[in-house]
Amino acid sequence: MITFEGAAKHYPDGTVAVAGLDLTVESGRTTVFVGPSGSGKTTSLRMVNRMVAPTSGTVLVDGEDVRSQDPARLRRSIGYVIQQAGLFPHRTVRDNIATVPLLLGWGRSRARARAAELMESVGLEPSQAKRYPHQLSGGQQQRVGVARALAADPPILLMDEPFSAVDPVVRTGLQDELLRLQAELRKTVLFVTHDIDEAIRIGDRIAVFGPGGELAQYDTPERLLTHPVDDFVESFIGYDRGVRRLAFFPANELALREDVLLDDQDTVERALNTVDTAGQPWALVVDAQRMPLGWVDVDRLRHEPSGLELGRLTLTAYGHTFDVERDSLRAALDAAVLSPAGRAVGVDPDGRVLGVVSQADLGNAIWSVS
Numbered sequence: 001m002i003t004f005e006g007a008a009k010h011y012p013d014g015t016v017a018v019a020g021l022d023l024t025v026e027s028g029r030t031t032v033f034v035g036p037s038g039s040g041k042t043t044s045l046r047m048v049n050r051m052v053a054p055t056s057g058t059v060l061v062d063g064e065d066v067r068s069q070d071p072a073r074l075r076r077s078i079g080y081v082i083q084q085a086g087l088f089p090h091r092t093v094r095d096n097i098a099t100v101p102l103l104l105g106w107g108r109s110r111a112r113a114r115a116a117e118l119m120e121s122v123g124l125e126p127s128q129a130k131r132y133p134h135q136l137s138g139g140q141q142q143r144v145g146v147a148r149a150l151a152a153d154p155p156i157l158l159m160d161e162p163f164s165a166v167d168p169v170v171r172t173g174l175q176d177e178l179l180r181l182q183a184e185l186r187k188t189v190l191f192v193t194h195d196i197d198e199a200i201r202i203g204d205r206i207a208v209f210g211p212g213g214e215l216a217q218y219d220t221p222e223r224l225l226t227h228p229v230d231d232f233v234e235s236f237i238g239y240d241r242g243v244r245r246l247a248f249f250p251a252n253e254l255a256l257r258e259d260v261l262l263d264d265q266d267t268v269e270r271a272l273n274t275v276d277t278a279g280q281p282w283a284l285v286v287d288a289q290r291m292p293l294g295w296v297d298v299d300r301l302r303h304e305p306s307g308l309e310l311g312r313l314t315l316t317a318y319g320h321t322f323d324v325e326r327d328s329l330r331a332a333l334d335a336a337v338l339s340p341a342g343r344a345v346g347v348d349p350d351g352r353v354l355g356v357v358s359q360a361d362l363g364n365a366i367w368s369v370s
């Protein structure tokens with residue numbers, strides 16, 4: 001557990017970086033500090049490993065004032081990951097990861113074995129062990145940074161904007177990796193970001209910092225979205241907080257229609273019988289494995305030769321799908337909004353179609369949780 005007790009940082013030029021922070025970071029959970037630039041997130045984070053000394057107040061780790069601990073030893077016991085990884089450029093990936101174990105006197109072979117194990121955990125290939133940081137992509141460098149921070153198995157991990165410098169797709173992958181690792185390792189993670197979406201995605205608890213280094217709200221992601229305490233927090237979260245909140249509700253209770261699924265081997269005539277019963281303007285064509293092929297406009301279908309197989313028609317791209325078991329209502333809504341037919345295609349983990357959700361059913365599900 002990390003406890004901030006009235007921890008403040010005032011600089012001689014009059015800047016109030018942190019204005020008396022009172023907050024408890026729970027063990028084994030991910031706590032995110034989020035807020036606009038200059039709101040004191042990094043300064044607060046660095047108080048934990050004594051890179052910044054508070055001008056008043058205290059920071060305690062497991063009840064012990066960090067000032068009573070030797071800074072070098074404290075830092076070796078706390079993992080630290082920063083933006084652009086901060087790797088040692090002249091050390092190989094393996095030796096970067098083994099840095100702290102070597103400092104702790106583990107011996108080269110044990111430290112390297114640990115590095116190899118961690119490379120696998122963070123999704124790096126063994127062949128990358130002997131590369132240098134500049135020979136890796138930004139996302140791979142961040143993985144090395146995370147592996148290095150975890151090397152000596154510290155109970156606490158401080159992460160300062162670790163994924164900010166990579167593109168959105170890589171960033172989502174890194175967030176997934178962190179969520180997976182954290183489910184397994186249960187570290188006390190303190191994570192700084194500007195990005196409210198990232199905070200909501202990975203945080204068990206979120207501290208929103210406001211201007212003047214003040215803590216504006218400390219809550220679960222869901223409470224933050226439903227009950228922002230003031231206008232500042234509300235505007236920081238953004239106008240679409242209602243939509244963001246849908247991320248907390250599973251899609252598996254949505255009513256899926258199967259009567260609008262057509263087999264690509266069916267003829268137009270047979271398909272029309274099916275869709276006329278369903279009474280829907282669009283139908284989804286699937287193959288023999290129920291993989292989606294595309295939408296067909298029922299009115300257009302009436303003008304096609306009755307004996308033609310559906311697989312020979314030019315179909316409208318089906319767009320995004322959502323995974324019924326794993327995705328949220330937000331993903332289902334996204335799939336519907338991006339679908340040319342205005343309907344969301346629900347699939348199983350292998351991508352096979354389970355059914356289609358109409359806008360009306362999706363709307364009802366959204367209203368029932370609002």
Ligand SMILES: Nc1ncnc2c1ncn2[C@@H]1O[C@H](COP(=O)(O)OP(=O)(O)OP(=O)(O)O)[C@@H](O)[C@H]1O
Nearest residue numbers: 011013015016017036037038039040041042043044
């Ligand atoms: N050595 C210093 N002297 C004076 N002011 C400082 C010093 N270090 C930081 N500050 C100021 O303290 C404030 C808080 O900085 P901090 O880096 O903690 O904010 P942040 O929320 O992490 O911002 P960012 O997201 O941009 O990194 C800023 O106004 C910054 O300019």
